[in-house]
Amino acid sequence: MAEHPLFRRAALIGIGLIGSSMALAMRQHGLAGEIVCAARSEATRATALRLGLVDAAFATAAEAVAGADLIVLATPIGVFGQIAEEIGPVVEAGAIVTDVGSVKAMVLREVGPHLPLNVHLVPGHPVAGTEHSGPEAGFAELFENRWCILTPPEDGDAAALDKVSRLWSAMGAKVEIMSAQHHDLVLAITSHVPHLIAYNIVGTASDLEAVTQSEVIKYSAGGFRDFTRIAASDPTMWRDIFLNNREAVLEMLGRFVEDLTALQRAIRWGEGDTLFDLFTRTRAIRRSIVDAGQETPAADFGRRVPGSGE
Amino acid sequence: MAEHPLFRRAALIGIGLIGSSMALAMRQHGLAGEIVCAARSEATRATALRLGLVDAAFATAAEAVAGADLIVLATPIGVFGQIAEEIGPVVEAGAIVTDVGSVKAMVLREVGPHLPLNVHLVPGHPVAGTEHSGPEAGFAELFENRWCILTPPEDGDAAALDKVSRLWSAMGAKVEIMSAQHHDLVLAITSHVPHLIAYNIVGTASDLEAVTQSEVIKYSAGGFRDFTRIAASDPTMWRDIFLNNREAVLEMLGRFVEDLTALQRAIRWGEGDTLFDLFTRTRAIRRSIVDAGQETPAADFGRRVPGSGE
Numbered sequence A, B: 001m002a003e004h005p006l007f008r009r010a011a012l013i014g015i016g017l018i019g020s021s022m023a024l025a026m027r028q029h030g031l032a033g034e035i036v037c038a039a040r041s042e043a044t045r046a047t048a049l050r051l052g053l054v055d056a057a058f059a060t061a062a063e064a065v066a067g068a069d070l071i072v073l074a075t076p077i078g079v080f081g082q083i084a085e086e087i088g089p090v091v092e093a094g095a096i097v098t099d100v101g102s103v104k105a106m107v108l109r110e111v112g113p114h115l116p117l118n119v120h121l122v123p124g125h126p127v128a129g130t131e132h133s134g135p136e137a138g139f140a141e142l143f144e145n146r147w148c149i150l151t152p153p154e155d156g157d158a159a160a161l162d163k164v165s166r167l168w169s170a171m172g173a174k175v176e177i178m179s180a181q182h183h184d185l186v187l188a189i190t191s192h193v194p195h196l197i198a199y200n201i202v203g204t205a206s207d208l209e210a211v212t213q214s215e216v217i218k219y220s221a222g223g224f225r226d227f228t229r230i231a232a233s234d235p236t237m238w239r240d241i242f243l244n245n246r247e248a249v250l251e252m253l254g255r256f257v258e259d260l261t262a263l264q265r266a267i268r269w270g271e272g273d274t275l276f277d278l279f280t281r282t283r284a285i286r287r288s289i290v291d292a293g294q295e296t297p298a299a300d301f302g303r304r305v306p307g308s309g310e
């Protein structure tokens, strides 16, 4: 623990994959004097205490935020508004409220109005995760070398933004600041639409009559299984994302479908060059992602490594 | 080397990822007295010899098949017809011709007619691979615990089918036999359409104006990067697959688009239950694939393992 931790008392509202990873990373780097959490279920609170993630666990957000100078909303985004309404009257003057939600314009819209003027809202989104959820899924290194996007309101407090930036940097993340609207557009294409089409193709495959479900499972190594990992992500979290980033998702989905229609035509008319050109262009992007350190270059995600469970 | 290897002399026509993996696996398990290959380019032939994959490497398929009792077509499928035409007049009586192509009805149609009646055609498809290609990408364990589908012609030779089955079993694969038509439908949904939509979304993302390419790369950890791995697969191989499995791909793509349209509507009208139900259903399929041993259960494909390059 540093002599002067960045925050005196951090309250995590929700302690699933992201909340527990933050608790572990904050402890590891001595970023908060005390860490407490709120979770809906008794089981989650017991797990958080058993794993030593927090010093205290409360059933309600209002109890957890008492005395906290940092409050992190880490539940599914669909309940952010309700939580803000609950904590608004009790949050300490000068406290910082941030969040880790995957959609950002809605935070300014639904959380902001419930907070007193002397409380600083700094919405954030760590672009890091796995398909697993719950307090046992977290690990301190989740944010290392990943981006965390902060989307402060235009008239936001500069010192509060700076403190939240330092928090994420200290947990190993690279911080980027942009408008909430732009965030939602960028994430629609890099995350939300990819999840939607993964969920969709897994759904399509499970509804076929000509191909049985057991065949789909047996021969999934041909490409399908990668989609199933993404389509195993938490249903509540993803429902909330699509409901709360509707415009950007529909816009990007429109582009996707337009391009897919062109590919469909190219296949129908046997236009090999069109296919070849696209398939060549897409390889370059993969290389850039590996070069940018956002991906492992190992073949098949390293699955071939002996003992990897295959 | 076993006393009586399964084949006297195996000729691999094409020695990329699949051909080189077969060469390594056949050597490891002593399945052929001698292994030779044909490859178009001098560089590939030199690599195959340097890595000890083969005993001899030829510039033409006709030279390679001389004296071979097993011939494996392991080039992109678009040149199978041309290779069959070339080897038809020189292939030995009693020899078995098989292939590893990702589409099967076209093999019966385009290879079959060029072979003499005393040569046995046993089309095959190992459902295993990575996004890397070329003779240096191969490894002997590629087929272990993976399925290999054989699609013999209706009047095919039973002994030849049995020998090819034993070859794949000996290399660690699990063999399944089905009609070429059914294979092409199953793979359309488990492999071909997933690749098409991965290529497509990577293309869409790289064409946007509102989101820059560098933003797509930076924030790809949200889901997009998994698609880029698939979309980094070999352009020639995949062009040939779509051109040669047109009907089944268009049929499955039609289903996919239909389902996607329904999801689009659900998002537009805020139908959270429809989304939640689908997202719950798709998780079960993931579990079945992991249970069936076709996938690692590690979070994020095990990328979080320290030292994995992240």
Ligand SMILES: NC(=O)c1ccc[n+]([C@@H]2O[C@H](COP(=O)([O-])OP(=O)(O)OC[C@H]3O[C@@H](n4cnc5c(N)ncnc54)[C@H](OP(=O)(O)O)[C@@H]3O)[C@@H](O)[C@H]2O)c1
Binding pocket: A013, A014, A015, A016, A017, A018, A019, A038, A039, A040, A041, A042, A044, A045, A074, A075, A076, A077, A079, A100, A101, A102, A103, A125, A126, A127, A128, A129, A130, A131, A132, A133, A134, A135, A234, A237
């Ligand atoms: N997972 C990712 O990949 C990822 C990445 C970046 C950002 N995010 C964002 O991070 C947030 C949390 O995601 P996560 O993956 O950590 O979720 P998670 O593992 O499912 O955990 C959610 C937590 O929120 C609590 N919670 C759920 N519903 C609640 C409610 N109605 N009222 C109060 N508490 C409730 C849960 O408590 P109980 O266990 O008691 O129900 C649990 O502690 C989401 O907003 C998501 O958009 C996720």
Ligand SMILES: NC(=O)c1ccc[n+]([C@@H]2O[C@H](COP(=O)([O-])OP(=O)(O)OC[C@H]3O[C@@H](n4cnc5c(N)ncnc54)[C@H](OP(=O)(O)O)[C@@H]3O)[C@@H](O)[C@H]2O)c1
Binding pocket: B013, B014, B015, B016, B017, B018, B019, B038, B039, B040, B041, B042, B044, B045, B074, B075, B076, B077, B079, B100, B101, B102, B103, B125, B126, B127, B128, B129, B130, B131, B132, B133, B134, B135, B234, B237
């Ligand atoms: N990769 C997979 O994931 C996978 C999985 C299952 C099945 N398959 C099937 O396996 C086959 C080979 O795929 P691969 O991944 O091994 O390919 P690859 O690594 O690209 O290797 C292709 C081989 O074929 C040779 N070749 C290419 N074009 C040729 C031509 N016009 N004439 C003669 N030889 C030619 C190449 O020789 P040069 O190097 O000299 O050009 C190379 O040796 C394909 O039919 C594919 O559908 C692939």
